[in-house]
Amino acid sequence: MGEHFDKALVFTDLHIVAEGEDIITLDPLARFAEGLKHALNRHPDAQHLILLGDITHNGLPEEYARLAPVLAECPIPITVTMGNHDTRAPLQAAFPQAADANGFTQSALDLGPVRLLILDTHDYDNQAPLEQDGWLCDIRLTWLDAELARAAREAKDVVVFTHHPPCPVGFWAMDAIGLANSEALLSRLHAAPHVRHLICGHIHRTIHASAGGLPVSILKSPCHQIPMILGQGTSADSVDEPGAYGILLALEGTIVVHTEDFALSDGAVHGGA
Ligand SMILES: [Fe+2]
Structure with missing residues (x-):
């Protein structure tokens, strides 16, 4: 009998676009729907679904x-x-x-014995130097301080999420275009x-x-990935690989993170290999 793990599903960088639009010919909504169906079928014991930012591509209400x-x-x-592609009001609506x-x-x-702290790194008032990079302002860091202290008091292990x-x-x-004030986060963690x-x-990889x-x-991402070309290219470079x-x-x-490329096979399991 194995150990019982509590389980959550995590999707990031959905990049939903408006009807009729695509990203490098891919349909982000169809990709997400396929991935979510796959995940829920294979993991009916999952207790939470976490969407880790870049929910939409342009932050538009019709995309959400x-x-x-x-x-x-x-x-x-x-x-x-939220991710850098999201906008706050339509997402929260x-x-x-x-x-x-x-x-x-x-x-x-x-999630069972573990506290999940899901942070919002969207740079809503452009405190970070570039448009797409992330930022944790004092209000959000104060919230993190309080939650870390509460988890310590309650003897909870913590897993932190940031886009x-x-x-x-x-x-x-x-x-x-990473988290511009990363030291503020890492020093606390x-x-x-x-x-x-x-x-x-954020990276799509x-x-x-x-x-x-x-x-x-x-x-x-369940949709488009960044090409495996290190040390050059742009943040918009994308490749069609399995989501x-x-x-x-x-x-x-113990914390374990698996990643499932949901379109790679039909899931049929063959013995005797
Ligand atoms: Fe993204």
């Missing part, structure tokens, strides 16, 4: 609205946060539960020994990293 019928099929609670008391899309929830990774990953154009793992999006010793998992979602397994003392 297209998600409603797909998410209506989802029987588990949904937690959403589509997901009213996403807004916190300060008007940001940050939330804390429990923008706080460390460079080798794609220069993406590194230029490094000072909190109960923080076990960080999960990010499966990446394993450590940021000052903190393990980081970066997940692919993916993440599966977070939480056990006291």
Whole structure:
């Protein structure tokens, strides 16, 4: 008998566009719908669905609205946060539960023994130097401080989620638009020994990293990916490779992040190989 892991599904960088539009000929809504159906079929025991930013491509109300019928099929609670492509008012209109008391899309929830802290790194007032990079303002960092202290008091391990990774990953154009004040985040996480793992999006590529010793998992998009060309290119460069979602397994003392390329096979399992 194996250990029981509590489980959450994580999709990032959906990039939903308006009806009739595409991204490098791909239909982001169809890709997400296929991925979500796959995930819910394969993981009926998942307890949460987390949407980790860049929900839409242009931040338009009609783009968010297209998600409603797909998410209506989802029987588990949904937690959403923002990426650089999102805009706050339409996202919070589509997901009213996403807004916190300060008007940001940050939330804390429990996955079995582990507290998930989902941060909002959208740079809403252009404090970061570039348009697409991320920022955590004092209000959001104060919220994080309070949640880290609460988790410590309650003896909870913590997994943190941010759309923008706080460390460079080798794609220069993406590194230029990472979390601009990453030290403000990492100094807090490094000072909190109960923080076990960080999960990010933004890059559109499966990446394993450590940021000052903190393990980081970066997940692919269900739609378009960044080409595996390190050290050159632009943040808009995209390639049609299989879409993916993440599966977070939480056990006291152990955090596991799987990534599933949902269009790679029909799932038929063959013995005797
Ligand atoms: Fe993205």
